[in-house]
Amino acid sequence: MKAISIVLLISIGLALQSCQDSSQTVDERPAIKSVSFVGIPTKDVRFDAANSRITVQLPAILKGGLQPIFELTDGASVLDGVMADNTIDLTRFCYCEQSRNSAQEKEITLRIGNKTTTTVYKVDVVATGVLKAQDSNEEFTFSRKTKLLELNLPVENLYTNPNITDLIFTNVATGKGTRINADAACLNTCSSTAPNQLVFKLSSPIESYLTTGTYTIAIANGISFPQRLIVTD
Structure with a gap:
């Protein structure tokens, strides 16, 4: 019996x-x-x-980018998913749907680790509304000799994967409209360093379509921007 008791105690001890x-x-x-x-x-x-x-859920205008504040378990640190400026990169949500169309490409992942292992978290973002121009009186200047027009248009609800295939420039003096497209391809992009800004980079032959003058700016889905584009030689 003693031998059995000892075996049982050892077994219980090992189980504990x-x-x-x-x-x-x-x-x-x-x-x-x-x-x-x-x-x-x-x-x-x-x-x-x-x-x-x-x-x-993101606000209509995300000031300073998406900046997380974490409380982590002892010894843990953020290994991946947060940039050097302590923000989470949201550019996958402001590119065209055509260029970012898989669920995996749209996933934001955070990797938390310690000395022995890591844990992965998923981050989902939800927009509060539809794309809309911000009220701003900023002016843009385009010199035709540079053959490169760059526009950073302030908007609300940028992170909805806008798909913009047409830009419309209307000459204020003549009323003539010029529609720019790329055979139904997306024109817009965005940047992690320019939150809330819809980015367009139009290269040659853009200088052939826009003559000198002042233009209004609009996109084909009906959004007109308050900014003006001044075109010079």
């Missing part, structure tokens, strides 16, 4: 040790304990820790 090791492994898993974003109300952030997923 096994449970402690398992618990310790779970505790050592690097994790996000809480998350918030600068300038975004708490009600617009949903953190599903069990499924490693963060959902954030």
Whole structure:
């Protein structure tokens, strides 16, 4: 009986040790304990820790980019997913749908790690409305001899994958409109360093279509921008 008791005690001890090791492994898993974003109300952030997923509803104008504030478990750090300026890159949500059409390409991932392992989180962003021009009286200048027209147009709700295939420039003096397209290909792009700005880079032969003068700017879906384009030689 003593021998059996000793065996049972050893077995129980090993089982308890096994449970402690398992618990310790779970505790050592690097994790996000809480998350918030600068300038975004708490009600617009949903953190599903069990499924490693963060959902954030963006404001119409995202000031300073998407800046997360994490509380992490002891020894954990952010390994990937946050840029050097402490913002999350959202450019995959402001390119054309045609160029970013797979679900995987649109996923934002955060990798949290410690000395032994890593944990991956997914970030979903939700826009609050449709693309809209910001009210601004900024002017753009295009010199025809440069053969490159760059426009950074301030907008609301940029991160909705806008698909813009036509730009319309109307000469203020003559009323003549010039439509620029690229055979139904997307014209717009965006940049992580220019939040809330719809970016267009139009190269030669753009100088052949726009003569000197002042132009209004619009896109084919009906959005007119308050900015003016001044074209010079």
